[in-house]
Amino acid sequence: MSAGPPYEVLAVRYATRRSTRGELFHRHEAHGEPDAEQVIDYYLWVLRGGGGTVLVDTGYDPPAGMRRGRTCLCPPVDALARLGVEPASVSQVLVTHFHYDHIGNLDAFPGAAIVVPERELAFWTGPYGGRGLFAKDVEPGEVARVQEAHRLGRARTIDGTAEVAPGVTSITAGGHSPGQQVVVVETARGPVVLASDAAHFTEEWERDRPFAVVADLEAMYRGYDLLRRLARQPGAVVVPGHDPDVMTRFPDVGGDAAGLAVRVA
Numbered sequence: 001m002s003a004g005p006p007y008e009v010l011a012v013r014y015a016t017r018r019s020t021r022g023e024l025f026h027r028h029e030a031h032g033e034p035d036a037e038q039v040i041d042y043y044l045w046v047l048r049g050g051g052g053t054v055l056v057d058t059g060y061d062p063p064a065g066m067r068r069g070r071t072c073l074c075p076p077v078d079a080l081a082r083l084g085v086e087p088a089s090v091s092q093v094l095v096t097h098f099h100y101d102h103i104g105n106l107d108a109f110p111g112a113a114i115v116v117p118e119r120e121l122a123f124w125t126g127p128y129g130g131r132g133l134f135a136k137d138v139e140p141g142e143v144a145r146v147q148e149a150h151r152l153g154r155a156r157t158i159d160g161t162a163e164v165a166p167g168v169t170s171i172t173a174g175g176h177s178p179g180q181q182v183v184v185v186e187t188a189r190g191p192v193v194l195a196s197d198a199a200h201f202t203e204e205w206e207r208d209r210p211f212a213v214v215a216d217l218e219a220m221y222r223g224y225d226l227l228r229r230l231a232r233q234p235g236a237v238v239v240p241g242h243d244p245d246v247m248t249r250f251p252d253v254g255g256d257a258a259g260l261a262v263r264v265a
């Protein structure tokens, strides 16, 4: 990682859903633990620094979330407005994977460069992305939009470990989705590791509890090892992609976005 401008990192919770542990964890019954209610929250992340504003994912398009029974707390674009993020100020959107709750609303940022994982683009436009259980988690129109942006040169692809902006490094982890990314951001407090869906919940990497939606279980476990390694860096903090505890671990941003976002760094 090169020394870039330290970023301010916000986690924005735009939706929520009540579910159960049996539904959310892969083969939950195999752990011999009782089923219980489990809330799953939906986030996107804002990086503000000397290099401009970078969005890590763009949330879901509200109708796509509603069709799946998710409760939208604030449409992502409105949530960003409440945080003072104007669409024109977003220089870059980094897409961690192509699931519907991470790549909606891309049209709202016409001036932003789009960075997408090469393996995600290949998989979701390839022969298996449209099959049964895989297809459930994406919106074909949104995948086609990224494909078109790539064709027009507006979206570029990354693979492996790539510095996508000064001080922002994206790492291909796979597991949950074939090209799932983990994003490491340099901040004044130390590295902030945005796990996105490499770990929806902290207990995934702390207790080795794979998530229910899994494209490659071996890669998912390897992703947990990666998060553990990154967590050991001095001052590091790992932020899971869907865990309600993110909203209580970090201070609320207050102001117009009170209750909607927390300041990770």
Ligand SMILES: [Zn+2]
Binding pocket: 097, 099, 176, 177, 197
């Ligand atoms: Zn996902």
